[in-house]
Amino acid sequence: MLSQILFYFFAGVAIVSALMTVTRRNPVASALWLVGTFFALAAIYTLLGAFFIGIIQILVYAGAIMVLFLFVIMLLNLGNDFEPDFRGTVWKVMAAGSALVLLALLVRVVGGTESLLVATGGVDLVAAQVAEYGVVGAIGVPMFLDYVVPLQVTGLLLLVAVVGAVVLAKRDV
């Protein structure tokens, strides 16, 4: 009962914040409302029992990425000229089209019969993994065992990105 009340509360917060994000004219306000959306989503993840994803959502999205967004907006001093993003009919049609596709997807997910994840036993599989390794382990164990090579390559990729950024940005290397 309590969790249901909490869910509807956070779901409402998420929807309202998301609406505010797209309707604010000031980009800084938009970004801050987006942070609110992320917090509400993190709460919903936590209610679903996915603590790890909830925490990651706050740490990575709300914490790191959005702060970076705000930095960029403020440093570049954007948002002083309010021009509509969608100029011209073509863009409007494309925007409406993508919105329709998303809506259709939503209807399919909510109203459709059994999803592929349920039909193929994916839910049970995830539950079994979580029961064996815990919430963090369900992600960590495959990452460090089955996918150890991609993990290491990702590390190498980040190193190259750092070296490259320094080479391109620093005045005298």
Next chain:
Amino acid sequence: MTLDFASQADYLLALLPEIVLSLWAMLVLMVDVFQKGNRVEASRPVVAWLSLAGLVVTAAANGWLLTIEEAAVTGMVAVDSFRVFVNFIVLIAAALAILISIGYLDRRGINRGEFYALLLFATVGMMLLGAARDLILLFLALELMSVALYVLVGFDRRDPRSSEGALKYFLLGSFSSGFLLYGIALVFGSARSTNLSAIVPLLPSLQESPMFLIGAGLLLVGLAFKVAVMPFHVWTPDAYDGAPTPVTALMATGVKAAAFAAFIRVFAVGFAGIYNEWSVVLSWLALLTMFGANLIALTQGSVKRMLAYSSIAHAGYLLVAVLAANAYGAAAFLFYLLVYTLMTAGAFGIVIANSRGANELNKLDDYAGFGWREPLLGAVFSIFLLSLAGFPLTGGFIGKLYILRSSLEAGNVELAVSLVLASVISYFYYLRVVVVMYMRPAPAEEANRTVLLTGPGQLAMSVSAVAVLALFFVPGWVLDVAQRSVASLFTVPGTFFGLGP
């Protein structure tokens, strides 16, 4: 030794060449920093030689890979001789790029150790790309290679053309990565695995699935961007033209080799079951590339740009080999890739030799009298150009002959005829350079122009030219090795190399 990947430690052995080269690249980075300390100055020559030594050690580790085999073809990385062959081609391309960049970087004032380190990291990415049997690893390898190359293309920040090329390459490259990633997601969604060996048995049931076919199509687009097949080539001329020439050489050779190897591993081996679907698309792309690139190359006034379009045209020839879809075609593909790497890297080396300081405009007229002024390099350049055109007495002729034969054996007569016609078109612009080099007298003020290629670079070019000639006279040995290398691809259960279901 047999690896079964039951323990993760097996990957240490299976990836030994890549691990060695990654560590060596970090070492190069460190050595450069410790030598320079806080001073702003050009890197010492030892950094370049250290990088070359790293490539040699990696080549040794790569050769050692032949002694180990895998118990099943389910691992994330393939341990087969196809990979070893591709690795050798990539390493040769990287070594040639380093050899021609000695001296060149100083002249442009961009001699920094990071250049070599990034070049080595890009090479690691290429090697992983040729080895990846899992789509996730394929994507990461592609990104590792691309990110290093974006930086290398824009390495000369003060040169607007270099920056422009880097930005174009970066934007379109990221765009194509999006295609690739979305394709991988759709394939994963329908096949429930990103491992090619797990997808292969499911192919008969996936053949009708629109989601899987769209995913495969997006994968094809993503890879076609990287190998610069028309109409996905728009970034190529500007990126090749703006990049420092050694980087251009690497992009035209190593990157193409690695991306084509991934093409073979994903489509010819992994998706062999839907050959009828992808071969139609790829045939049209090959036709468009062969004719389009050769016709545009005719109109180019700059030799560097002409070579960029020539490399696009060669992607079309290589596609014909992929489409031949028989073991002979795969062997012809490896053989041609080797010849192509030697002659293309060599041609770009001559472009460096004939540039004026940092100015690399390299108009066709700049080559007037080059053949008489520099007899050795002129002869070497002629060999490369004739080989690119596919003249007899050069390796390029034999390579094209093998591709033609495999294509005819597969029954792709139209593609074989098109290849010959496209080659005839290409004769014009390759031979035009040779004619200008020997028949047109050099302007008087040009008589004392020095060759801007250092000794090691000239030596490397000469050796490449000799190798291109040798591949005409004794092609059997290399073709034999290539054939044995692709034989290992047959071991994937349920597929015959490209022969369809």
